[in-house]
Amino acid sequence: MDILNVLEKATQINSVSGSENEIRKFISDNVKKYCNELSVDAMGNLIAHKKGSGKKIMFAAHMDEIGIIVTDIDDKGFVRFSSVGGLNLRNLVNLRVRFANGVEGVIGAEEESFKDKPAISKLYVDLGAADKKEAEKIVSIGDTASFVGRFVKCGDKVVSKALDNRVGCAILMQALSEIKDCENDLYFVFTTQEEVGLRGAKTAAFAINPDIAVAVDVTDTGDTPSAPTMAIELGKGTAIKVMDRSIMCDADVRTMMIETAKKNKIPYQLEIMTDGGTDAGAIHLTRAGIKTGGISVPTRYVHSPSEMASVSDIENSVKLLYNIAIAQW
Structure with missing residues (x-):
């Protein structure tokens, strides 16, 4: 092996x-x-x-x-989520996530309020959907996603x-x-x-x-x-x-x-x-x-x-x- x-x-x-x-x-x-x-x-x-x-x-x-789980989809098609496992909220902004169906999205933040007081309720996943109806065709409440991070060899080290x-x-x-x-x-x-x-x-x-x-x-x-x-x-x-x-x-x-x-x-x-x-x-x-x-x-x-x-x-x-x-x- x-x-x-x-x-x-x-x-x-x-x-x-x-x-x-x-x-x-x-x-x-x-x-x-x-x-x-x-x-x-x-x-x-x-x-x-x-x-x-x-x-x-x-x-x-x-x-x-670790990952995230979908808790809500708003009228504009942005996905709200909760954490699965321990997440550092400040490190999540602009990261990509991948759902089980292969669809990827980007984590965004309500910038000003998030800077003042980081909270997961101030974060969302942008799927590129035009509205709620389109987003609901892509993901559903309860769907989980993991973070995107490819496997790389760096000398004696591996990163993933x-x-x-x-x-x-x-x-x-x-x-x-x-x-x-x-x-x-x-x-x-x-x-x-x-x-x-x-x-x-x-x-x-x-x-x-x-x-x-x-x-x-x-x-x-x-x-x-x-x-x-x-x-x-x-x-x-x-x-x-x-x-x-x-x-x-x-x-x-x-x-x-x-x-x-x-x-x-x-x-x-x-x-x-x-x-x-x-x-x-x-x-x-x-x-x-x-x-x-x-x-x-x-x-x-x-x-x-x-x-x-x-x-x-x-x-x-x-x-x-x-x-x-x-x-x-």
């Missing part, structure tokens, strides 16, 4: 939270030959099971991406929309394809609706009830001029999560991950993310509690159409996940 080819295709699929059908099909088509059992649960999570008699380990990466979290999905897919013989009972779970409340991970973890879980996602960095203080940089290795706003990772799992990285000479960083969370936050509180850790890919400009990550960090994340999966716990 060519992870960069997979990642490019995955990022360009539009699958906003609650509308994950297309990305789920893409992942399913690519992993079905590498697992013993493939299923989809009621929440839409895709679960690839590689059977074993050892520890039951769940790896989770969310399939969904939806690296959060198609990069996590690609890492799970690659590791699964490389695992041949393994004693552990492995579940590779591609979850839904993470961006709107870690919802898919919660039900999947309840059903699987793993001994150990590892969530794979992106994390912020502290290596740009405007970044807050954070000991995470692009190109310095995969990130082993210590904590984020939703979880204090299990100490035993974290120690095992660090020892695995050291043993296999995998460069790593320790992640403390004070703003935001991942599927790990929902998983570790499921049932009577699940020992949970996290692998994170350092990523600049998260929740934008131009997220940036390092290829070497991605590859090292695959190596860490692979070695965690085959380890004797």
Whole structure:
């Protein structure tokens, strides 16, 4: 499996939270030959099971991406919307969005009032429609759209929309394809609706009830001029999560991950993310509690159409996940 080819295709699929059908099909088509059992649960999570008699380990990466949802169409044909996931309103003006039917529009703002007090109610999507009737032929209330951001390689870096979290999905897919013989009972779970409340991970973890879980996602960095203080940089290795706003990772799992990285000479960083969370936050509180850790890919400009990550960090994340999966716990 060519992870960069997979990642490019995955990022360009539009699958906003609650509308994950297309990305789920893409992942399913690519992993079905590498697992013993493939299923989809009621929440839409895709679960690839590689059977074993050892520890039951769940790896989770969310399939969904941030976007917008249509809430109203005014008389002039401008589309009003709400957010799906966390959006930086100031960064939305003049961005393009793409709806499931392929139609693109441009986000505009009621300039003066938006400058004074940014609010999503002051934003709209311009479809180029002449009036409401024409716009209603293009989109409907409840339609979702993702941001337009093509996949670009910049040296050791890749830039695209939806690296959060198609990069996590690609890492799970690659590791699964490389695992041949393994004693552990492995579940590779591609979850839904993470961006709107870690919802898919919660039900999947309840059903699987793993001994150990590892969530794979992106994390912020502290290596740009405007970044807050954070000991995470692009190109310095995969990130082993210590904590984020939703979880204090299990100490035993974290120690095992660090020892695995050291043993296999995998460069790593320790992640403390004070703003935001991942599927790990929902998983570790499921049932009577699940020992949970996290692998994170350092990523600049998260929740934008131009997220940036390092290829070497991605590859090292695959190596860490692979070695965690085959380890004797």
